Amino acid sequence: MADDVYKIQEKKITPDALYNAVLADSDGAVTTFAGVVRDNTKGRGTSYLVYDAYRDMAKKKMREIGDEIKEKWEVDCVGILHRVGRLEIGEISVLIAISSPHRKASLEACHYAIDRLKQTVPIWKKEVWTDGGEAWIEGDPSALASR
């Protein structure tokens, strides 16, 4: 069994960054999710994004998500990377990789992981638009009720 990985980093995230870290010989599946910077928000052109994080707490909350997953599904290993700083269009903002002996567990757990991350992990996105405007984006406050 490999070690879980929970990291916040400035460094660019590559799509395969977690694959080997979560994989063990007893696994039959690895599900990977990458969140990517899109070039528009509802049609308004995006120039780039800036992510900010409460790093220590973000890592703690990501670990809690991993612990929740291990209670709900038979998975082997959980890895979550989130980037901070300035991100260009097409770059990966978040990468999740989950390994499991059988595919269903890691597929479901990966979906759960990204949904929970968007509810509980203290990370924020600033959109800088091509028209010169910029704003911190706020998630759904009601989501925090399920922290």
Added chain:
Amino acid sequence: MNIKVLFFASCRDLIGTGEREMTLPDGATITALISKLASEQARFTDMAPSLMVSVNQAYVERDAVLQDGDEVAFIPPVSGG
């Protein structure tokens, strides 16, 4: 008692800094801390209802009682991912 208070994203922009050392009376709650900040920056009053608050990296309710040395953070609705 002395506490460390952290501000993020839109809240940091409003307060003008990401971190402050603050002194509060013993037994003060999150509500008392919010009142103190609102007395210095009126617009904090409008923002406060939408903020989550953590103490030592765990989410807490407004009636949580603070202790000397606590690390408090004001957390706007998160938008990671």
